[in-house]
Amino acid sequence: MERAVTSSASRLTRRQQAILGAFEGADAPMTAREAWEAARDEIPTIGLATVYRAVKTLTGEGSLRQIEIVDETPRYEPATRPHHHHFFCRACGRLFEIRKCPPSLRDMVPDGFAMEDHSIVLYGSCEECLATA
Numbered sequence: 588m589e590r591a592v593t594s595s596a597s598r599l600t601r602r603q604q605a606i607l608g609a610f611e612g613a614d615a616p617m618t619a620r621e622a623w624e625a626a627r628d629e630i631p632t633i634g635l636a637t638v639y640r641a642v643k644t645l646t647g648e649g650s651l652r653q654i655e656i657v658d659e660t661p662r663y664e665p666a667t668r669p670h671h672h673h674f675f676c677r678a679c680g681r682l683f684e685i686r687k688c689p690p691s692l693r694d695m696v697p698d699g700f701a702m703e704d705h706s707i708v709l710y711g712s713c714e715e716c717l718a719t720a
């Protein structure tokens with residue numbers, strides 16, 4: 588898996604690499620706009636439209652993974668992140684990484700079907716928001 592990402596990274600333009608680097612440097616998944624803000628540290632003249640295009644390209648060629656959150660702008664993270672899930676806080680809008688994975692997902696797969704992957708987003712309130720509520 589790492590080999591594939593390395594070889595695809597070498598095909599990327601300098602701007603695409605800077606944008607991918609912004610995602611790699613973040614501790615949580617980001618929207619394209621957040622990546623634009625981060626990438627401007629390195630390339631002050633970079634435009635938002637360029638970042639949107641690059642995010643689309645990077646997602647299409649497999650360097651970024653899109654995380655769908657109901658009613659929210661999609662966020663992205665590097666595809667090299669180890670397997671994990673997410674918790675979305677509806678109060679503050681932050682997305683947290685969950686390192687646990689349910690052991691019994693295979694029990695849900697209908698007979699005769701083959702599961703290839705899964706993604707889980709839990710929705711609720713984070714510790715901080717609960718403490719200040």
Ligand SMILES: [Zn+2]
Nearest residue numbers: 676679713716
């Ligand atoms: Zn919160």
Ligand SMILES: [Zn+2]
Nearest residue numbers: 670671688689
């Ligand atoms: Zn899992």
